Amino acid sequence: xxxxxxxxxxxxxxMTNKKSxxxxxxxxxxxxxxxxxxxxxxxxxxxxxxxxxxxxxxxxPSRFSPECPNSSHLFLHLHTLQPEDSxxxxxxxxxxxxxxxxxxxxxxxxxxxx
Amino acid sequence: xxxxxxxPSTLSVQEGDSxxxxxxxxxxxxxxxxxYKQELGKxxxxxxxxxxxxxxxxxxxxxxxxxxxxxxxxLHITETQPEDSxxxxxxxYNPNAxxxxxxxxxxxxxxx
Numbered sequence: 001x002x003x004x005x006x007x008x009x010x011x012x013x014x015m016t017n018k019k020s021x022x023x024x025x026x027x028x029x030x031x032x033x034x035x036x037x038x039x040x041x042x043x044x045x046x047x048x049x050x051x052x053x054x055x056x057x058x059x060x061p062s063r064f065s066p067e068c069p070n071s072s073h074l075f076l077h078l079h080t081l082q083p084e085d086s087x088x089x090x091x092x093x094x095x096x097x098x099x100x101x102x103x104x105x106x107x108x109x110x111x112x113x114x
Numbered sequence: 115x116x117x118x119x120x121x122p123s124t125l126s127v128q129e130g131d132s133x134x135x136x137x138x139x140x141x142x143x144x145x146x147x148x149x150y151k152q153e154l155g156k157x158x159x160x161x162x163x164x165x166x167x168x169x170x171x172x173x174x175x176x177x178x179x180x181x182x183x184x185x186x187x188x189l190h191i192t193e194t195q196p197e198d199s200x201x202x203x204x205x206x207y208n209p210n211a212x213x214x215x216x217x218x219x220x221x222x223x224x225x226x
Contacts, residue, residue, distance in 0.1 A: 041218070042118075042203075042215075042216045042218045042219065055212070090157050097212065100145060100146025100165070100209065102160045103148075103160070103214070105150075105159065106157050107155065107157050108156075
């Protein structure tokens, strides 16, 4: 596997379900990101991790809970979501956070909340 | 915080024509400006970037220009091909905020 992978690619869940999104990067990067991409809206940064430490929480509701056990893996735990949370969730990585450099994106998880 | 505006939101060109997408940013401290291409069902992928100490950068059919005084930068695609059809995002990285702000995206359609 190369680059940034995300699983699952598609997820449908009810508002009372608990699910997790997984991201893995094989690039040797130290920073990982979660973005939300909704139709007709710009990419919204949710969380940033640098060397496993969270450095950014962009006022994200607590029903989204990130976890970064190491620099290669990033999770987004979901519970009691709302229909407006339906979107494409993108994971990205870069060499370091807090520096202007290229971000490598995964293919995303298309989430539908019923 | 940083504000990035991208225009146009949609752009349709004939194959072989040129396409230009423009972005403006608000914070003069921003110093890194990447352009990403997102194809259907995929995540964004960097196609070209420019730093604030450079005015222009070219990579084959793709070029980016930066005007720091006016705080705007543009993506130029020449000799467009149908495979150039995608959504293009600009971004501005602000070192004071430690993060990038993305434009709303431009859907480019190249008609054969």
